[in-house]
Amino acid sequence: QKEVEQNSGPLSVPEGAIASLNCTYSDRGSQSFFWYRQYSGKSPELIMSIYSNGDKEDGRFTAQLNKASQYVSLLIRDSQPSDSATYLCAVASSASKIIFGSGTRLSIRP
Amino acid sequence: GAVVSQHPSWVICKSGTSVKIECRSLDFQATTMFWYRQFPKQSLMLMATSNEGSKATYEQGVEKDKFLINHASLTLSTLTVTSAHPEDSSFYICSARDRTVRETQYFGPGTRLLVL
Numbered sequence: 001q002k003e004v005e006q007n008s009g010p011l012s013v014p015e016g017a018i019a020s021l022n023c024t025y026s027d028r029g030s031q032s033f034f035w036y037r038q039y040s041g042k043s044p045e046l047i048m049s050i051y052s053n054g055d056k057e058d059g060r061f062t063a064q065l066n067k068a069s070q071y072v073s074l075l076i077r078d079s080q081p082s083d084s085a086t087y088l089c090a091v092a093s094s095a096s097k098i099i100f101g102s103g104t105r106l107s108i109r110p
Numbered sequence: 111g112a113v114v115s116q117h118p119s120w121v122i123c124k125s126g127t128s129v130k131i132e133c134r135s136l137d138f139q140a141t142t143m144f145w146y147r148q149f150p151k152q153s154l155m156l157m158a159t160s161n162e163g164s165k166a167t168y169e170q171g172v173e174k175d176k177f178l179i180n181h182a183s184l185t186l187s188t189l190t191v192t193s194a195h196p197e198d199s200s201f202y203i204c205s206a207r208d209r210t211v212r213e214t215q216y217f218g219p220g221t222r223l224l225v226l
Contacts (some may be wrong), residue, residue, distance in 0.1 A: 032213050032214070034215075043217040046216060051212060088154070098207075
């Protein structure tokens with residue numbers, strides 16, 4: 001079992017809809033969780049971090065964390081073509097090492 | 111927000127030469143920096159963890175004598191690809207960890223290496 005798992009996609013969402021990206025992790029002692037966006041040919045860019053159970057909203061982005069289920073998700077409301085990218089889930093393990101998922105490719109169709 | 115720079119952004123070199131890539135944290139101190147490699151359409155692959163003032167920790171399968179890492183200060187880490195070959199052509203990305211922001215990693219813009 002991979003330490004951080006994501007569906008590779010591609011996930012295709014119509015413009016204006018909600019895109020939902022999911023991630024599961026294996027280390028129950030993990031404390032910090034991150035979502036990065038990576039455009040093709042570019043390096044990853046941090047878009048959200050979340051540390052406690054529940055929802056955290058920042059503009060059109062909402063991160064959701066459920067430590068009991070070892071599940072973290074990212075919702076993107078009012079999806080735009082510029083949101084088309086690969087989204088990486090990252091988890092800081094109990095050993096303070098950050099583990100990245102392999103990423104989910106998101107495509108927003110006009 | 112925290113800024114990490116990398117230099118150069120692009121490098122083309124002949125097979126057999128060595129290439130040095132610099133990674134700097136511009137507005138925070140980074141006791142730990144990370145070096146990744148990414149081939150086209152593939153995931154990030156962690157190569158090594160660079161700790162200020164001590165030896166780097168390399169991931170399994172990464173040759174430490176080929177990829178030399180030096181973390182000489184709290185804001186600078188360098189990766190030297192020694193005797194580069196065409197198969198070393200890749201996108202090299204560094205990141206720096208800001209301990210004041212709950213272990214958050216910030217990425218540099220990456221260096222694209224092409225070995226002819």
